[in-house]
Structures are given as C-alpha cells and as structure tokens.
Amino acid sequence: xxxxxxxxxxxxxxxxxxxxxxxxxxxxxxxxxxxxxxxxxxxxxxxxxxxxxxxxxxxxxxxxxxxxxxxxxxxxxxxxxxxxxxxxxxxxxxxxxxxxxxxxxxxxxxxxxxxxxxxxxxxxxxxxxxxxxxxxxxxxxxxxxxxxxxxxxxxxxxxxxxxxxxxxxxxxxxxxxxxxxxxxxxxxxxxxxxxxxxxxxxxxxxxxxxxxxxxxxxxxxxxxxxxxxxxxxxxxxxxxxxxxxxxxxxxxxxxxxxxxxxxxxxxxxxxxxxxxxxxxxxxxxxxxxxxxxxxxxxxxxxxxxxxxxxxxxxxxxxxxxxxxxxxxxxxxxxxxxxxxxxxxxxxxxxxxxxxxxxxxxxxxxxxxxxxxxxxxxxxx
Numbered sequence: 196x197x198x199x200x201x202x203x204x205x206x207x208x209x210x211x212x213x214x215x216x217x218x219x220x221x222x223x224x225x226x227x228x229x230x231x232x233x234x235x236x237x238x239x240x241x242x243x244x245x246x247x248x249x250x251x252x253x254x255x256x257x258x259x260x261x262x263x264x265x266x267x268x269x270x271x272x273x274x275x276x277x278x279x280x281x282x283x284x285x286x287x288x289x290x291x292x293x294x295x296x297x298x299x300x301x302x303x304x305x306x307x308x309x310x311x312x313x314x315x316x317x318x319x320x321x322x323x324x325x326x327x328x329x330x331x332x333x334x335x336x337x338x339x340x341x342x343x344x345x346x347x348x349x350x351x352x353x354x355x356x357x358x359x360x361x362x363x364x365x366x367x368x369x370x371x372x373x374x375x376x377x378x379x380x381x382x383x384x385x386x387x388x389x390x391x392x393x394x395x396x397x398x399x400x401x402x403x404x405x406x407x408x409x410x411x412x413x414x415x416x417x418x419x420x421x422x423x424x425x426x427x428x429x430x431x432x433x434x435x436x437x438x439x440x441x442x443x444x445x446x447x448x449x450x451x452x453x454x455x456x457x458x459x460x461x462x463x464x465x466x467x468x469x470x471x472x473x474x475x476x477x478x479x480x481x482x483x484x485x486x487x488x489x490x491x492x493x494x495x496x497x498x499x500x501x502x503x504x505x506x507x508x509x510x511x512x513x514x515x516x517x518x519x520x521x522x523x524x525x526x527x528x529x530x531x532x533x534x535x536x537x538x539x540x541x542x543x544x545x546x547x548x549x550x551x552x553x554x555x556x557x558x559x560x561x562x563x564x565x566x567x568x569x570x571x572x573x574x575x
Contacts, residue, residue, distance in 0.1 A: 228285065265315065272310070316346070382436075387420055399449070407445050411433045411435055413427040414428075451519045458511075459509045461504060461510075462474065462507060474539055475500065483496070487530075497513040512531075
C-alpha cells in the first residue's frame with residue numbers, strides 16, 4: 196500500500212512540475228484553448244463576415260465587397276491569435292518563457308495586420324487605376340508593386356524589432372553592401388533605370404505592338420523592373436533587357452493614327468493616254484468615295500502616273516486607311532486590289548509583266564551546217 200502511495204505522489208509531482216516547471220494540466224488546458232480557437236474559427240468568420248457583408252450590401256461601392264472577400268483569410272486567423280494569447284495567459288509563464296511567448300503573440304498580431312493591408316492592395320488598385328488619366332498604366336502597376344514591397348518590408352522590420360533585432364544597423368550595413376554589389380551589378384541598375392525612363396517617356400504600354408530593329412517585334416505583355424516581356428507573333432515569349440529598349444530606336448505601331456497603302460501598279464506600254472486617265476480617275480474616285488479611307492488634308496492621297504519602267508508604265512497609289520487594325524487593313528487592301536483589277540479591265544487595258552525585247556540589226560550570213568565539229572574529227 197505504501198508503494199502505491201509513493202507512486203501516486205510521483206505521478207502528482209510529475210503532473211505538477213510538468214514541462215519547464217509548468218503543470219501538465221495547464222499545458223493540456225492551453226492546448227485545448229488553442230484547439231477550441233481553431234474549431235470556432237469558421238463560425239467566427241461566418242458570423243463576422245456575414246454581418247459585415249450585410250452592411251456592405253447597403254452601399255453602392257464595389258470596394259467594400261472586394262475588401263471583405265480578400266480579408267476573409269486574415270479575419271479567420273484572428274481567433275487563432277486570440278486562442279494563443281488566452282493559452283499563454285492561462286499558462287502564467289515567467290522569466291524568459293514569458294518574454295518568448297509575449298513576442299510570439301505580438302509577432303502574430305503584426306503578421307495579421309500587415310497580411311490584411313497586403314490583401315487590401317488588390318481592391319485598392321481599382322482606385323489607383325483612376326490615376327491612369329494622369330499616369331500610364333505601367334506607372335500605376337509599378338506603384339502597386341512598390342506598395343506591396345513596402346508593406347512586406349515594414350511588416351518584416353516590425354517583427355524583427357519585436358524580437359530585439361534593430362533594423363537601423365541592418366539598413367546601414369546593407370548600404371555599404373549595396374555599394375559593393377552595385378559595382379558588380381551595373382547592368383541590373385542600368386536596366387532598372389531604363390525601365391523607369393521607358394514608363395516616364397510613355398514609349399509603349401502593355402498591349403502595344405512594337406518593333407526594335409535587330410532585337411524583336413511583337414506585343415508587349417509586361418514591363419518589369421529588369422526586362423520587358425514581348426510576345427512575338429509566333430507566340431514565343433522574348434525577355435528583352437530594358438536598356439536595349441531604351442537606347443535603341445523603337446517603332447510603336449500601336450500609336451499609328453492611320454495605316455498606309457503604298458503601291459506601284461504597272462500597266463502595259465500599249466495602254467493609251469485615255470486609258471491611263473480612266474484608270475487613275477477610277478481608282479482615285481473609289482478611294483475618295485469609300486468610308487474605309489481617310490482623304491482629309493491631314494493625310495496625303497495620290498493616284499498618279501509615276502514613271503516609265505523597263506517593261507511597264509507605273510501608276511503610284513498612295514493612301515491611308517482610317518483603321519489601324521491589321522486584319523481590317525488587310526480586308527481593305529483586298530477590296531482595293533479587286534477594284535483596281537476591275538477598273539483596269541473595264542478600261543480595256545492590261546497589267547504589265549517583266550519582259551525583255553531583243554533587237555537584231557544584222558543577221559550572220561547563211562553558213563552550211565557541218566556534220567562534225569573540229570573536236571569530233573580529231574577524236575575520229
């Protein structure tokens with residue numbers, strides 16, 4: 196009996212001392228508090244978000260609806276933080292353990308706060324998009340990225356400060372380190388500055404069709420800090436360093452106000468003057484009467500006899516379409532080509548093709564044909 200009593204006292208002693216001088220009972224209760232917080236998390240989110248969504252439904256703004264959607268996960272983490280705080284408080288820790296637990300709770304609170312702010316950047320970007328009337332879309336996109344980076348940096352610095360790590364000396368050290376890195380990363384900073392200049396100069400924006408001789412031609416998809424993603428017309432992605440796009444001459448076809456048609460139509464030399472006039476007048480009338488072409492003084496429109504080529508009389512056709520869309524422009528060109536063929540055939544003329552005439556002034560005297568050549572006679 197005495198042995199059982201000693202064993203029971205041993206069990207009670209182990210239970211009371213537990214882990215790190217903390218009773219096992221308190222530890223189990225603390226774990227139960229955290230587990231209960233995890234279990235009621237979904238219920239908490241349903242109640243809180245349900246009430247907030249009812250309030251947001253009474254407004255006409257889209258921002259509050261989008262904000263509640265992105266805040267759902269940070270809000271769901273609040274019961275967990277509360278559960279950890281109650282568990283730590285119930286454990287009644289002391290000394291270094293109390294300090295450690297306090298820092299964990301503070302770090303979790305900071306994490307939830309900056310997590311929520313970080314998620315709010317997405318719905319806030321809709322408001323920032325209104326700045327596009329003053330800035331380019333790329334500049335606004337960079338501003339949103341900068342806000343995200345700043346929130347992450349500030350949140351990380353705050354947590355480091357909680358754990359006693361001073362951020363000031365780290366920044367000073369990074370400054371000295373940055374000087375050393377800059378010497379070996381000149382191309383990186385050059386491309387970064389070039390990207391800023393591209394956006395500031397509004398050279399191009401995502402979605403624009405650009406061409407850089409010797410580099411690439413395609414559609415801009417994204418302007419990054421170091422390089423720009425351009426999708427070629429064969430759908431292959433090309434990452435071009437910003438410095439090459441900033442230093443080289445660049446054609447932005449998306450900024451065209453019109454698209455040009457510049458043709459030389461060759462008709463045969465036996466075409467009469469009246470036929471040439473009828474062809475020119477007919478083509479000119481078609482262009483000026485069609486709604487697809489811009490014939491205002493803002494652009495030039497010419498249908499003129501241009502020159503006498505080697506095998507044709509060339510008629511210059513120089514005009515501009517109102518549309519800049521490639522597919523629509525091709526359709527207009529096709530209709531113009533068909534109309535030109537009809538006008539030429541109606542005038543009784545024909546198109547010229549490359550030819551060469553040989554004039555022989557004298558013919559060699561008639562010589563009898565030899566049966567064998569000299570080489571054949573020697574062989575025989």
